[in-house]
Amino acid sequence: MSGGFPSAPVMIIRQVRYQLLTFVRMPVALFFTVLLPVIMLVLFNALFGDADLETEAGTWTFGQFYVAGLAAFTAVSATFTNLANVVPIRRDEGVLKRWRGTPLATWVYLAGTMCTTFVIAAAGVVIMFGLGVVAYGVELEAAKIPALLVTFVVGVVSFAAMGMAVAGLCQTAASASAVANVIILPMAFISDVFVALQEPPPWLDTLGDILPLKPFAQAFQDTLNPAVEPPAFDPGRLAIVAAWGVLGALVARRWFKWEPSRAGPTRRRRRARPVLEGT
């Protein structure tokens, strides 16, 4: 009756299955992660889609620019924003604490959580590119696909690590969610995701270059930009993204907590009641 423990891959796949199940049953998470970038893609294309865009790399259409930029943004939402929201919620609820009390190795749980976000990110990017190809005439060049995949992997792993860093540094789900949005939304505006900045102030340009989102979005955009020759690998930018990922991983490793914070609103928190009722 007592066999061995299930193997790690089996356990991770099971975690991914169950965590995906919880994700698709959370309408808010589904909306912000997948649906909102799609809505933005449709809107931006309706507004600027036909215009041409001049960039350092050459001239291309806004449609292609937005497909790649918003695909990158979707990948970031699915990993960074999603983890910074969901993991602290699970901690506040005491779900992380419960898992830590089971024989499941903690790294297996975390690997399951990360892999779940990679699956969501991949689905979001595929939807975005699918829409781009079908509705906005985006052309994917086979020779650039390896660069596209590598960029995607470096991006999602790095942004997932940064999401875990926010989850580790913030005490409660409410604060982590706020911090994640405060980081990601302004950054998106200076990172060629929502708007293509034409001759921005140099300091803003530099700031965008050293923050992780712009290098990631631009590396992604290069793989769709017809003016960029294959294979379109962008090691310099990917190095910046990866460096942020390493920093995130170190912060998460140092500060990640499994215990609910006392400041957090736990639904099942012990009620303060008289010790000796009826006396």
Add this chain to the structure above:
Amino acid sequence: MAAITVRDLQKHYGDVRAVDGVSFEVGEGEVYALLGHNGAGKSTTVEILEGHRSRTAGEVTVLGHDPGRAGREFRDRIGIVLQTAGVEDELRVAEAVEVYGSCYRRRRPAGEVIELVGLGPQADRRVGALSGGQRRRLDLALGIVGTPDLLFLDEPTTGFDPAARRNAWSLIRQLCSGGTTVLLTTHYLDEAEHLADRVGVLVAGKLVAEGSPQSLVGGGGTRVGFELPPGVSLDDLAGVVPADAAVVGDRVEFTTTTPTVDVNALTGWALGRGVELEGLAVERPSLEDVFLSLGDASRVAQ
């Protein structure tokens, strides 16, 4: 071999000694209750034994492991029912029992466990839609799904109404009848009386008394009380009631280890004087009285 051995356990937070030199043993198959106020150190002690919390000093052995260093071999053999541990709201009950159960070697079939805790009708319901009592049943289900040798129950019925508590007690007794060792924390004294073979009383991080519920209660003697008849003072009763009798409001109360003799003397005196002793009561002290006196004594000592 004892399932749990604790020697001089200390847990300090700065200057605060949450647990201050606690020692006890729990035998295999025994149900042991740690009883105390909120803040007495019960949950801290239990969380150290579960491996959730580190200790400042002391020796702890649980199922042969040091829980501070133990890995999954250890966690495979324990079940934890914590107040502060939640379950993913979006999962259905059956899914939750399945996924949590899947990481134990001696996992029980999810359906069987769900029936056992009486959640059969809710098996397909989302965890987020369960009532408080149903959630506690799910907690129990997740605690036993791995067939644990040792089950930690942290205040299993806090927040229950009286009927639900009785149901929970009979459920817990049923679950424990298979020889599972149980470490229970509670601040309900009747809960300890109903469930535990032995009770340890924690006050301000110290174990101030230990024994079977009966021995703790029995050690306190029998309590006798009655209303002071009109026109009679305590001085008039000298020689009739023990010297340590005290007047509390209108009532005279004393504790005795020879209730037959003392009550006979008292009623004899009343019959002789032709007075009725209103509100005469001869009571076995409840565990609550014992607990209060221990708690008071220890507070005075500080």
